[in-house]
Amino acid sequence: MDWSPMSNEKNLHADVLIIGGGLVGLAASHSLARAGAKVICVDSGHFGEHQSSQNWGFVRQQGRGLGELDLMIEANKRWQELSDLLEQEVSWEKGGNLAVFDTPDEEESYRQWMREGRSRGIDTNYLDLDGIKQHIPNWKRSVRGGIFAGEDGHADPQTVVAAYIAACREVGVQLLADTPVRTLLRRGSTIIGAQTEAGILQAGTTVVAAGAWSRQLLSTAGIDLPQNYVVGSVALTTPVAPLTNATVWGGGFSFRQRRDGRFVCSVGGGGVVRLNTDSILQAPLFLSAFRKNWRRFALRPGIRPAKDLNAVIRGGQTIREIGPPAARVRTSEPIRALKQLQQTLTGTENARLQDSWAGVIDSTPDTLPVIDAQGGPDGLVIATGFSGHGYGLVPALGPIICDLVLRSQSSFDLSNFRLDRFNAGAFKAPNAVL
Numbered sequence: 001m002d003w004s005p006m007s008n009e010k011n012l013h014a015d016v017l018i019i020g021g022g023l024v025g026l027a028a029s030h031s032l033a034r035a036g037a038k039v040i041c042v043d044s045g046h047f048g049e050h051q052s053s054q055n056w057g058f059v060r061q062q063g064r065g066l067g068e069l070d071l072m073i074e075a076n077k078r079w080q081e082l083s084d085l086l087e088q089e090v091s092w093e094k095g096g097n098l099a100v101f102d103t104p105d106e107e108e109s110y111r112q113w114m115r116e117g118r119s120r121g122i123d124t125n126y127l128d129l130d131g132i133k134q135h136i137p138n139w140k141r142s143v144r145g146g147i148f149a150g151e152d153g154h155a156d157p158q159t160v161v162a163a164y165i166a167a168c169r170e171v172g173v174q175l176l177a178d179t180p181v182r183t184l185l186r187r188g189s190t191i192i193g194a195q196t197e198a199g200i201l202q203a204g205t206t207v208v209a210a211g212a213w214s215r216q217l218l219s220t221a222g223i224d225l226p227q228n229y230v231v232g233s234v235a236l237t238t239p240v241a242p243l244t245n246a247t248v249w250g251g252g253f254s255f256r257q258r259r260d261g262r263f264v265c266s267v268g269g270g271g272v273v274r275l276n277t278d279s280i281l282q283a284p285l286f287l288s289a290f291r292k293n294w295r296r297f298a299l300r301p302g303i304r305p306a307k308d309l310n311a312v313i314r315g316g317q318t319i320r321e322i323g324p325p326a327a328r329v330r331t332s333e334p335i336r337a338l339k340q341l342q343q344t345l346t347g348t349e350n351a352r353l354q355d356s357w358a359g360v361i362d363s364t365p366d367t368l369p370v371i372d373a374q375g376g377p378d379g380l381v382i383a384t385g386f387s388g389h390g391y392g393l394v395p396a397l398g399p400i401i402c403d404l405v406l407r408s409q410s411s412f413d414l415s416n417f418r419l420d421r422f423n424a425g426a427f428k429a430p431n432a433v434l
Contacts, residue, residue, distance in 0.1 A: 011199060013203065014202075016029075016038070017194060018032075018042070019042055020209035020211060020213070022052035023052040023390065024052075025043070025209040026161070027164060028401035028402065029041040029168050030167050032406070035402055037406070038174075039174065040176060040203065041168065041174070042176040043176070044213070047165055047175060048158075048161030050211060050359065051390075054327075055157055055391045057154045059075075059153050059247075060153075060247060060434070061149060062113075062148075063113060063433045067416040067431070068417075069122075070412075071396055072389075073120065073121065075392055075393045076153075079153065079155070079395050080092065082160075083163070085167075085395075088162070088164075091259060092153060092154075093154050095256075096148055096150040096152055096245075097249070098147075099147050100141075100143040100145065100248070100249070100250040101250075101251070110126075114126060114147050123150055123151055124147050125147065126147055129145065132148075136248075138347050139344065139345065140343075141250075141343060143250065156258060176198075182196060184217065184221040184380075185202070186221060191376070191377050191378070193206055205379055207380075207382075209383045209384055209401075211390075215362075221377060227363070227364060227385060229325055229361065229362055231325060231327055231360055233330045234266050234356065234358070235337045235353055235356045236263070236354050236356065237265065237352065238262065238352045238354045240263070242257065243345055243347050245257070248344070249268065250268070253340035254267075286365050288428070327358040327360045328358055333356075338352075362386070363385070363387040365427055366429065367387035368417060369383070369387065370383070371404070372404075372417060381401060382419060
């Protein structure tokens with residue numbers, strides 16, 4: 001919409017407005033402020049409260065889609081120095097990533113990825129069952145084999161969020177919590193900021209890093225971002241003795257052990273997909289991804305009455321329901337996740353469920369993000385659609401978004417992440433194996 005100031009509202013001005021206070025927005029804010037920009041970062045709730053602090057905490061190169069592997073390689077290097085950069089502890093642990101498989105077909109897929117990964121410099125290796133037990137002596141599950149990447153690791157998401165918030169404050173970022181953004185503001189062909197419930201935020205450049213809310217927000221500027229949502233549940237156990245420093249992924253289970261002895265565990269990738277008007281309208285774009293991964297998802301009806309619509313985008317007479325679903329724990333999943341953990345590691349028999357939570361994971365048709373300064377009007381940078389992979393990529397994203405804002409380009413090749421690939425049909429089904 002065009003900006004029309006209202007005399008009874010408070011106007012704030014900045015060089016850069018970051019919409020979204022998750023880790024992507026915080027990382028971009030930190031890099032830009034360190035480069036000398038005046039930055040406002042705004043969030044509808046508390047900073048980092050959604051998927052940024054609710055994910056598994058995995059930081060893995062292994063198994064990534066090849067389209068984002070180079071970006072993840074760069075991010076992994078930066079994770080190892082992130083505490084020094086932020087001058088805050090981020091709890092980084094380089095324990096490696098183990099991915100196990102049970103069938104010959106899975107083995108072939110994993111071995112193929114291992115060859116591709118090695119060609120990019122990833123130190124990933126095949127392990128038989130005895131090799132797995134050498135890395136994790138308490139392993140008791142019978143599996144066909146696995147692949148292991150020793151340079152991968154993990155970090156506690158809540159600790160990382162707190163570190164970025166503190167670092168942003170240190171470099172002068174203005175953090176506005178509990179400030180929902182209603183629309184992007186346009187003057188002619190340029191985005192000049194946003195209208196919030198508290199007033200107008202005006203900036204030379206606006207960065208949309210709103211995660212699962214990005215489609216809804218970009219629609220207010222006439223930008224169609226293909227985006228669907230998966231709700232996944234995660235469990236936290238009571239503490240047990242230290243058993244492994246690796247992150248582990250297998251058929252129907254995944255886990256990592258925190259420094260305090262508690263396990264973060266899940267029933268693996270996927271989750272609940274809520275079908276609503278908007279997701280059905282987008283279905284043609286997502287069909288190839290769904291065909292490849294349909295076993296991972298549970299489809300549930302999610303049609304809501306008109307009075308409950310989060311927002312609308314107007315295309316002729318069509319009203320589309322958009323916006324992420326509510327994040328509700330699927331009660332059976334934490335119970336199954338604990339059982340799978342106990343069937344995998346000796347020493348977890350006395351662990352009990354301490355907590356569980358659900359997060360909304362946004363997804364694009366090829367599960368690659370959109371990182372683009374040319375995907376809409378002038379004055380707009382889009383950084384969203386990370387499809388559950390954004391946490392691991394965060395340390396590399398701050399400098400990249402900073403370059404897009406200040407120089408309209410990045411030294412990193414972002415051609416795989418352009419928004420217009422969807423309109424042009426220039427995308428493929430996801431090729432990750434994990």
